[in-house]
Amino acid sequence: MAKRPSIGRADCAPGPARVALMLAGMVFLLLPLVALAASLPALTGRVVDTAGVIDAASEAALVQKLEAFEKKSSDQIVVTTIPSLEGEAIEPYANKLFRAWGLGQAGEDNGILLIVAPNDRRMRIEVGYGLEGTLTDLHSKLIIENTMVPAFRAGDYAGGITRAVDDIILVLEGNAAELEARARRNQDTGVTGDDIAVVLFITVWALLFFGGFAFAILPRIFGRKLGPGRYEWLGRTFRYNNGSRSSGRGWSSGSSSGWSDGSSGGGFSGGGGSSGGGGSSGSW
Template sequence: MNKLLALLLFCLLPGLTMAQDVPLLRGYVNDYAGLLAAETVQRLEQTLGDFERSDSTQVVVLTVPSLQGEDIEGFSIRVAEAWKIGQKGRDNGAILLIAKAERKVRVEVGRGLEGALTDLVSGRIIRGEIAPRFKQGDYDGGVTAGVSAIMAAVKGEYSAAPRDLRHGKKSAPPVVGLLVFLGVACIFLGALSKVLGGIAGAAGLPILASLTFPGLGLAVLAGLGVAGFLLGLLLAFLFGGGGRGGGGMSWG
């Protein structure tokens, strides 16, 4: 029995020792990777402090030199659980996490902000505001723009439209919007029940097809209904889980 326990500990200890400690929360801006100028840190401290006092929402920034092999989502969740950002009972906090070595960014969002800072909005903020500046080596500008966008999203003032739409380029065909709507419906209903996600797909795909291609036969629509049901189940299974919200990506 003792040998079995020793073997189990031997297998588990490497994984436990690889996880780095959660950094101490020193303020609104915790620049452990040394990416930001002192003036930027001071300015963001003032901005985020004013934002919390006016809106009660807490937004903090964390930069780390490396994730040391850990997944950014898992690390950001550990940080969120340790720091407990947001007002007690409201969970209205967000963490902008930057991992320098891995060139990864994530916005970890408390449940109280998931309605405003959805995965879609967080992803757009990273892709549209942060990553382009980081690619140019402008960490100060990227973090500042990201923080401003997060605050705007919390207040309902951030446009989550892609950058090409904001600059007046040709938008996607209406059918693309319908497909996106159908996918979101499957995911949303799937969060409540996988079957509901499947039903949304079964009803939505034939309707979408009939609007896009009038004159389709009943057999074709029935086949699309089956395909839509399976697609809805798949989307609900992949994206309909619970837990904290957030979005992340690499700028490399």
Template sequence: MRLATALLALLLWLPLASHGQQLAPVPALDSPVVDTTGTLDAAQKQALVQQALDLQQRKGSQLQVLVVPTTQPEDIAQYTTRVFEQWQIGRKGVDDGVLLVVAKDDRRVRIEPGYGLEGAIPDAIANRVIQEYLVPRFRSGDYAGGITDATAVLVRLIDGEDLPAPVSGQQVREPGGGGDTWFLALFTGVFAGSLLRGVFSRAPRPLRGLLGGAGAALAAFLFTSTLLASGLAGIVGLIVAMLSGHPGRFAGGGGWGGGSWGGGSWGGGGGFGGGGWGGGGGRSGGG
């Protein structure tokens, strides 16, 4: 029982030790435009989605918009890098994605292009788009207008870039991405649930299930920073932990697959300030 108590304490402590302060979650990638603040109405969002899908069909590039309340405790550059890594924006080997992040309550905005678009959207151009198209509209509260103007400029810049043509028959990515995240959540649920089923083998089955689900959910959130993935892992962990039989004989798997736009990780870049709003664009690393 001492081992069980120690393991449970470790699972509860790991997220705190790793983050110190809970990181803002990365939303599930279910659309070219993800707005967790409700700032954009349905018509505004649909127009932006169609613009992004048309660009991908025409050029192969991915334009992604994300509106969140805050990126704290990370600054917007760190958060954008984490989103870029998890969403894998841009075609693999081409790195031709661009991510526009608006942190509404923080009054911060960032444009993050991949290496494949470094000629079309260098740092200086990204900052000009922010200064000339986003900030003036945002100051007056017209978030939809600012995002629409900025993405229109980005589309024109990408259209002028010499990029590999889309593969013949390539399907435009529709909502329902993030396959890697869901697979990781499923694997974490199976692994943690099976492990805790053995540790708490003498505990009543309902208690064993609750502990397995809680441990799996915490572990999944540690790895993905996504509440939906954490919930999935918790459910799987609960089911696995409640199974009867000798621990370790359980084997399972499966998951959801999703197309990936490829890409890598980017960060850095200059800052921009004006009228209380700030932002920037940049690249470092990537692959």
């Protein structure tokens, strides 16, 4: 029987074409990871407004406030807005961005990320390991629901973000009870601006409809007759001709209601802090 020729190691080595093909395949497999990393914005300051929803004056005030708080407490708060999450859930995105930026001090993990994605109508407060016991998930949820959501629904992104930062600082400074009390008051009243508008609308139309009906009937029942078709009631004179009513003194009702609410630096970087996914998310 003829002996089969042995194949040496050199014969098994891939040729240049095969090596090039393998490298191309590896690059192709890694492309999604590269694209994912590229989707994270660069940390350019304490406020990274890539969505462009914060006006210049509000951004400058925010940067100054966050810088002063960090100098006083060493806790690092960063605000960022991105146009869209591109289909990704906000929780893993926020945690990934927090870790990439290294917010807070290494070993202390005292960083906080406030992120808003306007096109997806999503927001999140991501809390570093070291602050989870102070700014709890409940506190983050209260800030989102009672401060950010109402402002965002009204289109006031800058105001909602600014007041949310104020609430975060309030809790970190040891005044969480004030935030909780405010949330209880909001829950007890349960009255919103939309509720007030509906009540005013119904009241005005009720006055116009039932008020006109009352003035057409009640003077003739309870009023004092002055003459043919003429009655005095509630200090006013009413005249009736062929079932219609006219008055020598006009009647008008007006109502007015007004409501108003008022509420970067370079060379900035994180300190190597990390987060384990603590915080809360919301939508509007």
